[in-house]
Ligand SMILES: Nc1ncnc2c1ncn2[C@@H]1O[C@H](COP(=O)(O)OP(=O)(O)OP(=O)(O)O)[C@@H](O)[C@H]1O
């Protein structure tokens with residue numbers, strides 16, 4: 001193993017960090033490595049431990065066990081102000097009586113940077129976040145998105161090794177949120193900042209992150225790039241938390257490159273060609289995304305496909321796509337997403353008997369004992 005080469009790229013390392021409040025475990029022993037220039041999001045439901053982990057990295061909370069390393073240096077016991085990390089919160093925490101310029105200059109003044117250099121650096125960073133026309137305004141004279149850009153500029157200006165953000169766009173409305181996501185992504189690309197970003201918005205996490213750390217009940221459920229989380233979830237929790245999914249309970253009945261799962265309640269069987277470690281006899285969930293399923297009047301010609309006879313329960317128009325809700329034998333509920341422009345949709349009605357078909361390569365098998 002080439003440990004030296006690996007550690008060179010590592011900016012932040014969280015090593016067996018946990019947090020206990022009395023007998024309540026807010027964070028179970030957690031390992032996390034963030035490389036230089038990487039944008040990692042902590043994504044998970046309320047109370048899953050996102051802020052707890054971020055606060056431990058920030059130095060705002062002390063871990064019960066474990067260590068935090070920044071560029072290989074143990075900072076676990078270093079006071080927050082000496083860690084030099086950038087912080088952006090949901091509430092911007094700008095200094096109300098200071099102008100935009102002075103708010104952004106503040107961290108440099110505190111660090112004793114010379115006046116000329118402060119002016120140059122503040123102007124440059126305000127141009128980067130596109131606030132160079134508003135330098136003399138007070139925070140109260142700015143929109144929410146502009147205030148949030150000031151607080152981001154206030155971090156960028158002293159070039160911290162990591163920027164920590166806790167739901168920074170949580171207070172903004174949808175349009176502004178999306179514009180700011182684009183802005184943050186642009187800054188990340190342009191400046192190569194390293195960021196640890198907390199959100200409970202899956203679209204935001206997917207739009208921004210190199211990797212997403214999905215958290216559940218104080219533990220990391222899965223840590224991967226967005227595409228892998230979506231197409232190769234390792235648990236029912238992740239499959240259901242990220243996007244929509246169909247999850248069919250059953251039992252593995254074969255092994256090899258194509259694995260067969262017999263569904264519960266005699267509902268039939270499905271096949272998967274996705275890599276899987278489950279053995280014959282083990283309980284499994286077969287999972288497929290609603291957009292990878294087709295609907296047809298007949299079982300179709302492709303023998304390799306999975307098929308289930310279903311009854312249509314409803315068709316919902318949700319803009320560019322429509323959701324068809326169906327029910328198969330064994331009381332299995334299925335959701336299929338089709339482009340609304342798809343012609344056969346127009347004639348589909350509740351009560352229709354149809355076939356759903358999908359490919360074994362779009363079928364993921366999940367360990368059922370994992371999410372019991
Ligand atoms: N100071 C504290 N004392 C006791 N329990 C705490 C304390 N801080 C957090 N917790 C608990 O730890 C768990 C994790 O909290 P945390 O704030 O990390 O969640 P979160 O994922 O950030 O949630 P949210 O999305 O709601 O912000 C929660 O159950 C919370 O109630």
Ligand SMILES: [Mg+2]
Nearest residue numbers: 050051052198
């Ligand atoms: Mg939180």
